Amino acid sequence: MKAECINAFYSATQDVFNLMLDLRVERGDIKVVEGLVSSRNANVVLGVTGDLKGSILFSFTQDMTLEMVRIMSGLEMKTIDSFVSSALGEVANIIGGNAVTNLTNHNYICDIVPPQVIIGEYQSLSMANKKALLIPLRTHIGEFDINIFLSESQ
Amino acid sequence: MMWKERYSIGVELIDDQHKELFKRLSHFIQIVQSETNWEDKMDDVKETLDFMKDYVIYHFNDEERYQEEINYPDLEVHREAHAKFREGINDYVRIFDQGEFNEEKIKEFAAKLMAWLIMHVGKMDQKIGEYVKEKGVRHNES
Numbered sequence: 001m002k003a004e005c006i007n008a009f010y011s012a013t014q015d016v017f018n019l020m021l022d023l024r025v026e027r028g029d030i031k032v033v034e035g036l037v038s039s040r041n042a043n044v045v046l047g048v049t050g051d052l053k054g055s056i057l058f059s060f061t062q063d064m065t066l067e068m069v070r071i072m073s074g075l076e077m078k079t080i081d082s083f084v085s086s087a088l089g090e091v092a093n094i095i096g097g098n099a100v101t102n103l104t105n106h107n108y109i110c111d112i113v114p115p116q117v118i119i120g121e122y123q124s125l126s127m128a129n130k131k132a133l134l135i136p137l138r139t140h141i142g143e144f145d146i147n148i149f150l151s152e153s154q
Numbered sequence: 155m156m157w158k159e160r161y162s163i164g165v166e167l168i169d170d171q172h173k174e175l176f177k178r179l180s181h182f183i184q185i186v187q188s189e190t191n192w193e194d195k196m197d198d199v200k201e202t203l204d205f206m207k208d209y210v211i212y213h214f215n216d217e218e219r220y221q222e223e224i225n226y227p228d229l230e231v232h233r234e235a236h237a238k239f240r241e242g243i244n245d246y247v248r249i250f251d252q253g254e255f256n257e258e259k260i261k262e263f264a265a266k267l268m269a270w271l272i273m274h275v276g277k278m279d280q281k282i283g284e285y286v287k288e289k290g291v292r293h294n295e296s
Contacts, residue, residue: 019276020269022158072268073183074155082258083187086265094273 004106005150010135012098021071028136036132036147042080044092047113054150058092064142080119089115156180161275163283171213172275178206179271186264192257199260207243224291226282235278239270
């Protein structure tokens with residue numbers, strides 16, 4: 001996977017977190033993982049179609065998810081209900097939209113399929129055991145991951 | 155408090171409407187997220203929802219008129235963004251009209267509206283403010 005694909009999603013995440021949540025995002029070391037597997041509570045899967053095909057998985061802890069929605073709404077959130085999961089899905093959707101715009105600058109024309117929010121630990125979102133890249137990310141309210149599984153369309 | 159000072163673009167008419175939008179949306183979210191029984195808060199939800207969707211349209215029209223007045227170069231791009239925003243709202247209005255007026259769908263809608271509004275005001279509308287400052291545009295806000 002080319003570096004521009006990773007950077008497109010990383011920089012879109014930085015921009016959207018800064019703008020919507022007033023949060024600075026720092027990146028850890030990228031790892032290669034088997035399939036899209038999450039060990040966190042709140043997951044959002046975005047499908048990518050077009051010149052690049054595949055999925056992006058955002059994984060957050062419950063605490064971080066609730067805090068993100070608190071920052072946006074100004075209200076304390078107690079549980080991940082449909083308000084919280086919809087807000088999380090929309091943040092990921094906006095990141096995806098911005099990433100697709102970034103990819104256009106590298107001559108990749110792609111589209112984002114509406115997000116699917118999956119609540120619960122240890123969800124295995126297997127991609128037939130193919131390899132994905134995991135970007136660990138840090139903010140002052142918690143850590144989260146982005147798994148990128150993309151390949152160039154034939 | 156949803157409104158943040160950094161959302162200000164320095165144009166009183168637009169900033170005031172943005173503040174009102176955030177205030178109403180915040181009220182809407184509070185009702186939707188309150189622990190009151192759904193049947194008991196349904197009238198309140200309907201009333202706020204009606205106000206919100208009308209006010210968003212009213213605000214977009216005012217904002218577009220202002221952009222015309224100042225010859226804002228990205229007016230068409232901004233119009234398209236407003237059209238997409240309106241379409242998003244109308245999709246939900248259709249869903250509600252077709253009978254899916256339930257707590258889950260209303261919560262989903264409130265969350266999306268919040269994200270769209272923060273993103274639109276926090277990013278796209280800021281460019282109007284930058285243009286106004288850069289060009290030293292005089293405001294005609296009457």
